[in-house]
Structures are given as C-alpha cells and as structure tokens.
Amino acid sequence: MSKPVRVRFAPSPTGPLHIGGVRTALYNYLFARKMGGKMLLRIEDTDQNRFVPGAEEYIIEALRWAGIEIDEGQGVDSGDGDAAFRPGPHAPYRQSERRDIYQKEAQRLVDEGKAYYAFDTAEELDAMRQRLEVANAPAAQYNAITRMQMRNSLTLRADEVKARIQAGEPYVIRLKTPRKEEVRVNDLIRGWVNVHSSAIDDKVLLKSDGLPTYHLANIVDDHLMEITHVIRGEEWLPSAPLHVLLYRYLGWEDTMPQFAHLPLLLKPEGNGKLSKRDADLGGFPIFPLQWTDPATGVVARGFREDGYLPEATINFLALLGWNPGTEQELFTMDELIASFDLAQVHKAGARFDIQKAQWFNHQYIRLRPDAELAPAVQQRAEAAGFDCPSEKAEKIVALLKGRVNFAHEIFTEADTIFNAPTTYDETIAAAKWNDDAVRAVTAFRDALGGFEGEFLADTIRQVLSDAMTQVGIKQGKIMQAIRLALTGSGAGPDLMLTMEIIGKDETVRRLQNALNTLKVPA
C-alpha cells in the first residue's frame, strides 16, 4: 500500500494568476481527485520585493471560480469565521510565515558541510561573472571551481567567518554542489533526465534577508507537507536535478516526491510562451478573472468577465496538453477526473488558440437551460429601459442561445426584438421591396389585424401562409421583405418566433411603419 496522494499548487502572489497557472492547478486537482488524494494550496511569498497585495485573494477566488477545490492550506476556511482555525495540519501555508523552519534546515546543511556561508557583494559577483565571460568559460557560475576564489566560509578562516556574522555582515547560504556527479531525475511525463552536477551551480538557499529562495523553501515544504507528486510547469525542469540533490543532502531522498513537468502554453503565433502582451494584441483574456493592478490602476480582462463559463474554460484548458485518447471533446469536471492520466500529458508546448475556447463556450451556452440564462438577459433589458418579464426573457434565450458564443451576446442579438427598426438595410430593400412585397405585407398586416387567437409562432405561420395563398404570392419570395419590415435587416433568428416574442400589436405596427416608410424602387 503506497502513501496517500498529496499534491500542491504553490503560486507566488506576484500578480494575477496566469491562465497557464490555472491549467497547472487543474492538472494537480484532476490527478489528486483521480487518485483519491488531497490538493494543497501553498503561497510562495518569499520574495518581499515582488509581493503584490490582493494577489493571494485573487488566486483563491480564481480557483474557486474554476471549480478547483482546495482541501488543505490557504483558501480553506472554517466556514464559521473561527479566528483560531488552522487550514490544515501543516499550517502555516504561507512561506513568509515559516522562515524559522527554512533557517533551521539551511543551518543544518551548513553544519553538515553541505552548504556554506557566502559574503560576496553583488558587485563582486558581477565582477566574477564578467571575468569568467572574458575568459570564455563555458558557464559563468558560482560552482565547485569558482567558489574557491570568492569570499565564503570555505575560503575564509573559521574565526573570521564567525566575526563577520557576529558583526552583522550580510551573508547568504549556498549549496555546496558536488564537482562531478550524475544527477538523475525521473519525470512521470518525460522519463529519466540526466544532468551533470557541474551544470548546477552553488545556488543560494537562504537569502541575506533571512528568507529562503524557491529551491530550499519548496523542498522543505514539500517534504514537511508530505507531498507525493510535484506537478508543475516545464520551466522547472532545469532545476529539478538541483532539487533532487537537495532532497539527498537533507536526508529525505527516500520519501522524495515524484515529478511531472507540464508542457508550456505558447503564443498563438510567433515564438515564445504565452504572455500578457499576446492577450492584449489578440484581444483575449489571459487571466481567469479581471485584475486591477493596485499600483497603476490598469485593468486586465478576465475570462470570467469576458463571458467564458468556468466549465468551458476548464474543458478548454484540460485539452491543452492532455488528451484521453478518445474522440470525446466535451467533459464535465467529473469526466475529466475519471479519464485524467499524467502519462497521457503531451510533452511539447501547446499554442494558445482562443477560437477553440470560444467554441467550447458556445457548446456550453447552448447546453445551458433557458431558465438559467434568462435572468441575465432580463436584467440587461430592464437596465436598458425595456419591459422584459421572465417568460419573454426565456423565449429570447431559446431563440438566440444557439447562435452565440457568449451569454451577453444574447442581449445584443436581441436588439431587433426590443427596438423597432429606424432604418432599413438598403441593399435588401433595393432587392426585395417590390410591388409583390407591398401587397404581401399589406395582406399579412390585415390578416393579423383580424386575428384573435393566441399569438404563437405556429399560428402566425398559418396566418401568413393563408394570407399569401389568398393574394397568390409564393411565401419564399417575400420572406426577406417581411423580415426587412420587421427588423430592418436581412438576417436574424427565426422570424415566426421573433413575431411571437414582440407580440401582435408591435408586429402590426412595424409592418405598417415599413409600408409607410419604404418606397418601391422605380
């Protein structure tokens, strides 16, 4: 029996969560649920300089919107406002609140000779890198060779090191990376990846401000929080060997989690990974939720605010880099969980195609019950000053939801229902408004005037059909003219239903109005 699966999503609160981050969270979530495990949210806020207020709340809200549930850590609350509530057995889940833990482990590495103090200033480091570059060294890094030329506890006398620290001189703790060693990482998606330790430099583990870097904090927390699988973006693959080394040096290699590095999301066109700039250029969102930059006040659009349904967004993201091997395209979250498999995650990066996202949205909009879409339409209509009871809103939804990609487009498309035409499409008028059209519209108007029953699409169709038979005009020839008279346009949703919705009186009024306004071309 193996350990219960525990995964974590560990973003940095440096701004709004990128849509790629949502996908990473999603894959973690799908895997956890599939395996009957737990999903943690940990906040990696060890860089005080990049901390952005509101970012953590944003991340939590975005995950909640997407339907990605957190079992433990930040974002889990007591539900009853209990101030002493701890979101899990390994609290705190904010790294800035765990500094003592990291310092202790870093110190342990120093004591065991696996790490060392370094006093070099930024200028000295620059000088070293420049020197190496000029000397054409393969890589300008702080490593097994260059460390002996720098100011650190390996080159300075022990009493001097002690004196410097006691004098309060700033220092960092660096990993003493082995000179020659093959480090192997097993990736669940890519298989074995081998890296020579000479390619790994003496990474800073503990910064001079006393906070850990990502590498240390990540390993320490993943170990303490009993993480079994690390599922993260491909940008971490190059540092995975370093992480393996750290597990080893900390004595935790036997319980080291398994790794899975996810392919990146790429620009829709051109080179590189998907960026905010691409979103601006392409006119699509790249963040799950709208985000207002607290420093500049600049607003970035969000999938939610743009009208994407969470289930459509999730469905779209899930298929960007993963595929169950079947021809199914539409998945509920439960279906995704049931079919998800890390082994089927693609290895190469995926271009971000917003058209596909729109198609998914279209699918989910048309699947939504009319009654769920109606209130929004009703609200918008009433806000715009139109009378729109819920039965009418529902009919409008039924008429239009299959034609749109976004719910808000239903209201926009319904413009011809709420507003009688003030102008008429000239091309259609020139082509279709002729003597027959006038006779037909007149006859239809009169027939409607004498009509007494319930004003429904089917009966309207019958009235029209009868009237056309009477005047001896083929219905197909004048439909465009009637549409023109009613909506001012040559295109739109089903006409009979449109008339049913606007009602008999308004229909007659519009027909009359067209008769008064439109002239038959000479």
Added chain:
RNA sequence: GGCCGAUUCGUCUAGCGGUUAGGACAUCGCCCUUUCACGGCGGUAACACGGGUUCGAUUCCCGUAUCGGUCACCA
C-alpha cells in the same frame, strides 16, 4: 552560447512496427431553412530532414535542423 526538453494537417491532438495516418477548431463546399446562423454531410490540409535497425518505419536508435525552457540573493 552551455545545459535540458520537444518536433503528426494553419492550431489542439489520436497513433505506441504493417492504418485509405483518425478526431476537433479554423477554412471551403453541399444539404436543411422563409433569410442569417445553428445543425447535418463532405472537401482541402500533416508524420521537419538525413542516416541506420527491420521483411517493413510516423512509430525504435543516431545525427542535423528548427522550436521551447533554463542559466538571479525571482518564483
């Protein structure tokens, strides 16, 4: 540049030695329809290149090319 990773239609992908190389988005055409859509049906369109291995390579191996990532006291 060093290191690591990747490479099937324009895009997302299926394929895991023998297939008419399948699906979806986009695109084009037809049908349906009173119009425009939706929908249905169909078309165009891909194994980066060169060597091996093999009776046989999209599939395995090695090169080349291209793309991506990474080389901070950022994550």
